[in-house]
Amino acid sequence: MLQQRTFVVIAGFLVLTVGLSWIGQQIHIRSVGQGVDLRQREAVAAAEELLLSEFAATQEAMQVLAAEAAGVVDRQNVSFRRVPDPLLTEELARITIPEQGALSIYDTDMRLAAWRGESTPLAEGHMFDHPRWNIIRDDDWRTTLVLWEPLHVGDAEIGSIRVTQNLFVRAPVRNSVLDNYDITNIWTRKTGLEVQVDYGGNLGENTLRSIDGSVLGTFTVTPPTEATLIGTTVAFYDNLMAAGMALLVLWLVWGTWRWFRNAPKLYSLMIFAGLLGLGRIAWLYLEVPARYQTGKAPFSPLFDPVHLASTVGGGLMRTTGDLFIGAFCVLILGFAVLRYASAHANPSTRHGSIAWVRLAAGILLTLVLALMLAVVVQASVLDSTLSYTGRGALLPSPLELVVYISLVLLTLGSALIAISILRTGLEMRPSRACLVSLFAVAAGIIVAFEWLQWGSWAVSLGLLLVCLYFAARAGSGSIYEWLSLRRAVPVVLGICLLLYPAYYENLDKRKRDRVEYAVETFDQGSDRGVSLAVREAVEKAFQRPELYSALASNEDISSELEQLLEGTLLSSLGAYDASLTVLTTGGDELYSIGSVYATSSPEATKALWAELRAGIELNSSSYDVVEPQSAGAARYQYAGLAPLGDGWVLVRAQPHIVSEEANTPLLRVLLSSGYLDLYEDLSLASYREGQLTRTFGRRFAKYRLDPEIAAGLAQQSSLWRQESVGGGSTYLTYYLRRNGQVVAARMTTDGPFDHLYYLLRLVAGGLLLCIPFSTVGYIMQWRAGLFPRKRVRYQDKVMNAFFLVGVIAVIPVGIAGYNVVTEENEKAVQSWLRQHLERVESTLVPERRLGENNVDALARINIDSLAARVGLDLNLYRGTELIAASRRQLVDDRIVDTRLPAEVFSAIYGRAQHFTFVDHKLGDFEYTAGYRAILNNSGNPAYVLSVPTLPEAERIEEERARTLAYLFGAMLGLGVLVMFTGSVLSRALARPIARLQEGLQEAAQGKFEHVLPVESRDEVGALVTTFNTMQRQLSENRQKLARQERQLAWSEMARQIAHEIKNPLTPMKLSIQHLQRSYDNAKTDTSRFRRQFARTTATIVAQIDSLAHIANEFSTFARLPARRVERVDLREVISEAYGLMRAEASDNVTLKLELSKEPLPVRGDPSELLRTYINLVKNALEAVQDIDEGTITFTARQEEDQAITEVIDNGPGIPLDVQDRIYEPSFSTKTSGAGLGLAIARQAVELSGGSISFSTELGQGTTMRIDLPLDPGDD
Known part of the structure; x- marks a missing residue:
């Protein structure tokens, strides 16, 4: 009753909360409408206060950093005799600098002495004798807050410290690893209001001041509009009401679960299932918890439909988080159905018709669940933008893990439901013919599924077999045992293996869909990557002032054009020829570089110029880019045009007839999002009249279409073929015939490694469930009083030992293997860098002239020429400054710093290392760069040559993931093998022990006939x-x-x-x-x-x-009891004995009767019990016959579930030497009688399920006690 009252009170409180929230919303909306100005001022004031405090905190952190640097200088007793100072630079490396921060130390002549972090332009040309704050800009790339602190030793000023903190950084492109950094956006997100900052200007309403009071900029906080204020108020109360209603639904579901748990009936199960489903729908309608996870909330990606959005289930899969919640509800329903089946488990005799119906329903339900599971898996893969096949790391991303966990939960919940239904049918022991017929029908349904392509047959058949197996073994263990870690791990592994066929089938379908779409776009000549590269080159040409000046002075601008071409993505497009052409105002050619020009006539160039110029005039734009344009011979070209002074610059790109990769790999980190998503890992080709006209990628090496393929395409418009190309590599190729040409796309087929890799990622998500599952199981066992267990089977102990050995063996080996692979990967990268740097230096030897060394040759050779010879990106440093780069775009885009990294400077100039390497981070992208000192004749570093692994970073990480996949696949296989071996051996070891235990139990019962077989010689x-x-x-x-x-x-x-x-x-x-x-x-x-x-x-x-x-006494004791057992009130039997024996008592004996007021129902023979009490009273009368005032007391009471009766006398007691023999037949301390009274009484009490005992004290008396179990009757 108290629990029901508590449930109603909490439910009423939640309902009241929702009602009060609605009332508060209406009142608050009216108050907001009446005080808009005041609320706007309050919101702006709060935002301004937060913004100023954040800016002040940034400055304080910079001051602390400057103080730490001053302390390092003071401890090192620096005199700045050598600048830059390698030792001081190495000491500064110990200081932790914040993100987007940097630290530099200069001497009095403004020479760089030491640094930490990236360089920023040095706008100031002199020192300051006091702390000074400033804002500097690096074109439109960076805006930086600068602090100058004078550096003193005693009273002498020896230099200055420069601390910088970026306030704005523009990324060259925005993609998954690179994005802009803007502190204004951070302030806008924190304040909830739009913030605009003008550094160094006077456009804002408020000033940004330094700690010393100097103005660094202005800012403006846009006040919220009336609609925004009202919307914020409405959203707040809507969220509050949604939370109340969601909690109310959750509370109702919880209360229904408790009711169902206490009374697991069919109607209560149906009510719980219905309320659970309605509750889930209510949460979807209320958008809970998605409405609380917006913006930068920790779980906002889970409820972002960008990652997963499907119409399956009417919104149940609209986001990744909704998929997880739905799967969790299915799991709860599965446990509820399992509890119902366990509560009503009643193995009975064979009942054919009912068993057939239940089994048929269970099998049909299992197949329906398998179909639904296949649909969910398909939607999870095909309706998702997640990269399930990404090779960037072995472990999947958090969102992919959530999808994997959801699929495992959904499979587990479906299996529990099916197992419970099948169990009720198997308990009725159906006939073999029934089972065979049902399996035949199920096989037919599975074949129909496959024929109609409704789902994976492997999932349907596997789920059915697994559910039947566990349904048949349902009585072998409780739910607590299956929630243990030892049982959860193999169950999760089995579920992952069950899911994998459907999962991979949809992965393959997703790949094929992408291939078909890529062929369609390639057939139309559309390539987003080339369009982006051409547009980038046109923009850079339009914004490059040196081209204007060189063109105006009639200088040769070929070198300028080459630098422009090398600095764009066009230089990385290995499948295309690119050119830059400078035209006069009339469209005549002046200068041209690249390979397209050789195949383009002046007339075609002028016609293209006229078309592009018309587009510029039509659109009133600065430049124009068109795609694709016919370039003859079925070749397409991309073209862009922009004005250049009094002339024009024309950018063109067209595919090779036969593809060759560029000298250096394409820098994917510099590509915009989606740039190569379509063509990634694909090779494409176009054939006309059987001849290759254009390609993308390397895998189409033949210039003629195979006759067999041509014959196949004559019969049908498209064709999928699995082909072996080159050195035995197997590829999956798609051919499409359209408009007189054939377009083909080729991708590598998935091998054993790929399947292992995909399976491991799925297993990683499943194994994460083992720990919470086992934890919940242990808590449930502890609450039920089953943990720690009072009795553990020997087989379980052996299996636990094997499981522990497996875990101990796998985890340390896995950790050690991971560290070894990572370390070996780093060593391989270092070795690769070392070998290539040595090759670069050896390339300089043939270029040396008489009397020159490598330093002289390097100073004379163009870095682009050297990079082209070795096929690598090269950066060249002299001292601390970058003087040349083969890929200038990296420098222009601020990806490669113009200053030598501090770690490299300390290693080469301080510790005299010839080679070193440094890990760099570009946004979320990590890569390694190697550095090698080029020594002069004196043995000192003259130059530092650098080779970054930026182009190869993805390939290196993929190789590392491949190795780790094999390693963890082997570890997983080892773990499964250990568990399987442990299961087999534990059964083999426990079997003779179990038989021995059975033999001991039979021996304890007096059965010695069974002889145990001897099966081993140990x-x-x-x-x-x-x-x-x-x-x-x-x-x-x-x-x-x-x-x-x-x-x-x-x-x-x-x-x-x-x-x-x-x-x-x-x-x-x-x-x-x-x-x-x-x-x-x-x-x-x-x-x-x-x-x-x-x-x-x-x-x-x-x-x-x-x-x-x-004779009668001996006959009574020896005879087999012909008893008449019935339910009798023990008080009535004692009262009758009391009435009979009161007449036998002499005058000196008093009989007392003390009975319970409540009935004492027991089961026994009434006459037998009456004789028992008469015998006890006779013995008591004989014991007190020689006492002047003898007393005999009858008592009867209830203790728990026992009826306790006592016959108490105050006689002399029972002597100690005969106490052990009073129940023996024919023993008596009297001269008369057979000595069978107590023996007969004991026999009668034990036949009634009770016990008889006594307590005695010499000279005080004896108490005879009888304990009989109460009969609950129909209660």
Whole structure:
């Protein structure tokens, strides 16, 4: 009743909360409308206060950093005799700098002495004798806050410290790893209002000041509009009401679960399932919890439909988070159905018709669940933008993990539902014909699924078999055992193996869909990557002032055009030829570089110029880019045009006839989002009249279409083929015939590694569930009083030991293997860098002239020429500054710093290392760069040559992931093998122990006939042999003992009977002798004879009655009980015994009766119980007959589920030497009687399921106690 009241009170409180929230919303909306100005001022003031405090905190952190640097200088006792100072730079490396921060130290001549972090332009040309704050700009790339702190040693000023903190950084492109950094956006997100900052200007309403009071900029906070304020208020109360209603739904579901748990009936299960489904729908309608996870909330990606959005289930899969919540609800429903089936488990006799119906329903339900599961898996893969096949890392991304976990939960919940239904049918022991027919029907349905392409047949068949197996073994263990870690791991692995066929089938379908779409776009000549590269080149040409100046002075601008071409993505497009052409105002060619020009006539160039110029004039734009344009011979070209002073610059790109990769790989990190998503990992080709016209990628090496493929395409428009190309590599190729040409796309087929990789990622998500599952299981066992277990099976102990050994073996080996692979990967990267840097230096040797060394040759050779020879990106440093880069775009885009990294400077110039490497981070992208010192004749570094692994970073990470996949695949296989071996061996080891236990139990019951088989020759076999020998000896000894006991019993019985019979015979003999003498004297005294005759006959009759009584007593004790058991109130039996024995009591004895007021129902023979209490009272009367004031008390009461009765006397007590024998038959301390009273009483009590005992104290009395179990009856 109290729990029901609590449930109603909490539910009422939630309803009241929702109602009050609605009322508060209406009141607050009216108040907002009446005080808009005040609320706007308050919001702006709060935002301004937060913004100023954030800016002040940034400055304070910079001051602390400057103080730390000053402390390093003071400890090192720096004199700045050598600048830059390698030792000081190495010490600065120990200081932790914030993100987007940097630190530099200069001497009094403004020479760089030490640094930490990236460089920023040095706008100031002199020192400051006091702290100074400033804002500097690096074109439109960066805006930086600068702090100058004078550096003193004592009173002498020896230099200055420069601390910088970026306020804005523009990324060259925005993609998954690169994005702009803008502190204004951070302030806007924190304040919730739009913030605009003008650094160094006066456009804002408020000033940004430094700590010393100087103005650094202005800012403006846009006040919220009235609609925004009202919308914020409405959203706040809507969120509050949604939370109340969501909690109310959750509370109702919880209350229904508790009701169902206490009364697991079918109707309660249906109500719980219905309320659970309605609750999930209510949460979807209320958009809970998605409405609370917006913006930068920690779980906002889970409820972002960008990652997963499907119409399956009417919104149940609209986001990744909704998929997880739905799967969790299915799991809860599965546990509820399993609890219902367990509560109603009742193995019964064979019942064919009902068993057939239940099994058919279970199999049909299983197949329906398998179909639904296949649909969900398909939607999770095909309706998602997540990269399930990404090779960037072995572990999937958090969102992918959530999808994997959801699929495992959904499969587990579906399996529990199916197992529960199938279990109810299998409990009725259906016939074999029934099972065979049902399996045949199920197989037909599965074949129909496959034929209709409704789902994966492997999932349907696998789920059915798994559910049938566990349904048949449902009674082998409780749910607590299956929630243990040892059981959860193999279950999760099995579920992942069950899911994988459907999962991979949809992965493959997703790949094929992408291939078909890529062929469609390639057939239309559309390539987003080339368009982007052309547009970038046109923009850079339009914005490059040196081209204007060179063109105006009639200089040769070929070198400028080459630098422009090398600095754009066009140089990385290995499948395309690119050119830059400078035209006059009339469209005539002046300068041109690149390979397209050789195949383009001046007339075609001028026609293209005219078309592009018309587009510029039509759109009133600065430049124009068109795609694709016919370039003859079925080749497409991309073109862009922009004004250049008094002329024009024309950018063109067209595909090769035969593709060759560029000298250096494409920098994907510099590509915009989606740039290569379509063509990634694909090779494409176009054929016209069987001849190759253009390609993308390397995998189409033949210039003619195979006749077999052409013949196949003559029959159908598209064709999928699996082909082996080159050195045995297998590829999947798609051919499409359209408009007289054939377009093909080729991708690598998935091999064993790929399947292992995909499976491991799925297993990683599943294994994350093992820990929470096992934790919940242990908590449930602890609450149920089952943990720690009082009894553990030997087989479980062995399996636990094997599982622990497997975990101990796999985890350390996995960690060690991971570290070894990572370390070896780093060593391989370092070795690769070292070899390539050595190759670069060796390339300089043939270029040296007489008397030159490598330094002289390097100073003379163009870095682009050197990079082209070795096929690498090269950066060249002199001192601390970058003087040349083969890929200038990286420098222009601020990706490669113009200053030598501090770690490299310390290693080469400080520790005299010839080679070193440094890990760099570009946004979320990490890569390694190698650095090698080029020594002069004096052995000192003249230059530092750098080779970054930026282009190869993705390939290196993919190789690392591949190696780790094989490693963890082997570890997973080892773990599964250990668990399987442990299961088999534990059964083999426990089987003889279990048989020995059964033999011991039978021996304990007195059954010695079963002889255990000896199946091994080890210690267990010897133990079984010893047990069999012991059992045989026990059997023989029992037979001997039984014979001896029978002989002893007959002997004792004969002695006792003889003794008891002899007692009445003696008075009979004496009486007859007296009668004989009286007979002899009868003639003289007849009256005396008659009196003697009467006494003698009376004595003889009495003794004959005594003999009959003795015979009856022995007969009663020895006979088999023919009892009449019924339900009887023990108080009535005791009252009857009390009434009968009160008449037998002498005047000096008092009988008392103390009975319970409540009935004491027991099951027994009423007459037998009555005789028992009469015997006890007779013994008590005999014990108190010689006492002046004897007392005998009857008591009867209830203790828990027992009826306790006592007969208490105040007699002399039972002597100690006879206490152990009072229940023995024929034992008595009296001169009369058979000594069977207590033995018969004990026998009667034990037959009624009770026990009899006594307590005694010499001189005080004895208490006889009888405990009988109460009969609950129909209650």
